[in-house]
Amino acid sequence: MLLIYTQKITPRIIYVFKHICTHVLGIPIKFTSKIEEFIAHDGAKLSYGKQSLGNEFFIQKVDLLMAQGFSELEIKVQPWDDTVCFFPVPEASDLPFDIFAASFYLLSRYEEYLPHVKDAEGRFPASESLAHQESFLHKPVVDIWAMKFREILVERFPNLKFSDRRYKVCTIVASENTFIFKNKGFLRSFVGLLSDLFQLQLGKVIDRLQVWIRIKDDPHDIFEDLIELIKQHKIYMLFMFQLSDFSLYDRNISHNRIPHRAVIKSVADYAKVGLLMGYYAMDEIRSLRKEKLRMEEIIHVPVEHVMNSKFNLRLPDQYNNLTELEINNDHSMGYPDVPGFRAGTCTPYLFYDINMEVTTPLKVHPYAFNSAVTETMTKTKLKEELARMLLEVKEVKGMFRGVFRNQDFSDYSNKEYYYSLLKQIHEIG
Known part of the structure; x- marks a missing residue:
């Protein structure tokens, strides 16, 4: 002591x-x-x-x-x-x-x-x-x-006792749009089809039609592939799904759609599932409560993990809303466009509210990498930066967290590159 x-x-x-x-x-x-x-x-x-x-x-x-x-x-x-x-x-x-x-x-x-x-x-x-x-x-x-x-x-003090830490890795997969074509409703689907035709994206037109007649899986529905990776390599992944009402800012399909709910349930059998807060839920506790109850109705357990879909933290109000709704783990602490440690740490920590001068029960899980940085960094530079940060976290036996989106692993993305980043983080071949 x-x-x-x-x-x-x-x-x-x-x-x-x-x-x-x-x-x-x-x-x-x-x-x-x-x-x-x-x-x-x-x-x-x-x-x-x-x-x-x-x-x-x-x-x-x-x-x-x-x-x-x-x-x-x-x-x-x-x-x-x-x-x-x-x-x-x-x-x-x-x-x-x-x-x-x-x-x-x-x-x-x-x-x-x-x-x-x-x-x-x-x-x-x-x-x-x-x-x-x-x-x-x-x-x-x-x-x-x-x-x-x-x-x-x-x-x-040579006799002072310490506990040992272990280096850990976690990947968070944020699903703002579970599907790109499936279950979008007639009007949205028709407008999307016209847009693809107008832009001469004939490959998308064919894919869209094949998904509609159910001879092809939706390109954004890559969850079975990631679950297979979890089973094969015993890696830790956390999946965040959005259940917001449709709006200008939130474009996911309805939370009532059976295929949407089925994906969430099947993923929850093999990995932790959390709530990806919609645009209004980040400000309004009423919207957040509604989304939380929707998720709990699907997974039949209390929502423990959330993430801010836009990463625009409004401290301390947003975190206080989570505390009020007894959500105890947030995964939004990081910069989506720059790799690094926003709070200077790779260790989960309790949030301190400076306005009220109190330690809250909310545990903040900081991330160091977001796949959005691929838009601003070259492949070589990013891989080097990732290797450097992983080494830093290993040396202090901390926890490295990386954030991806489900569409990163779809056929409409450079999925080989994103898989290579995922494998670099988890050190799998």
Whole structure:
């Protein structure tokens, strides 16, 4: 057990110390603000404050974890061994920076609360982030810092017990449109057929007709192929299906269509299934509740996993809606158009609401790769970037998450390329 002394025990201190020490390193911790108790303690102990009390392990703090709300901060990034850090502190500290304040800044998405320029989709863009501007977006720095912190603690307290982590990989398959031709209704199908003819896409016209008369599977219905991959290689996949009402923004078929429900049920027999939130569900709790109930009616178990289909997180409101509906796992934390670690970590973590200054029960599962980046990166560059990030995650024994779309593996896409990326992530031949 590691005893931690701090003059004032704040919600932010409890949150980030528990994440780094307990969730990442597996060290049981206890807090105290009583100097006598701290001095009398014989085992491993750490003080977090403006000055040390004696010869204990000491980390000098900056003011971030004592504050409330958010304000503009001056941040200077500097090298630390083979990585980077920020919030530097004087040499009296056993670490050259406040690891807990820096981790809190990234995990809480502090910078996303501050004024920033949104992209065309209303999202916080990677270019506005400290990690992108300082060129450490490809590194899970929170986990790297935690592992370095562990090494230093072991030197100081050889008897301190840690739990071991294991490197893991997960692929998320987001299905915004389960089918491209099937069950679209007469008017939509007829308009689609005319559009294909007008654009001289005769191959699509033939495919569409064959799907209609049921002599060919829908090109977007690639789920059996992925399930076969799961069975063959024992890999972990999570499938997200959209069940929104039809609108300008959400174009999937009705949730009542039997083939649509059949696909979801069959996938749920072999893999985890979650909800891909529609455009309105990201803002309106009423729409989110409706979509959640639809999914639960199909899979007959509570919805545990969700993903934002547009990745335009509106923090903290969107996450608070999930918490209110008792949805405990979100998989939207990443940049769809840039590879890297949006929250600086490859470890799932609880979301901290800065507005309310509370740790919520919502677990955030960050992803580092989204197949949408293939539109902006060359094949060689992307494969190199992927290899680099996978190595970074392996070294800290974290979890690498990649996001694909079902249409990536259809005949209308460069499916061999996407399968090669999927196999690179899971290291299968």
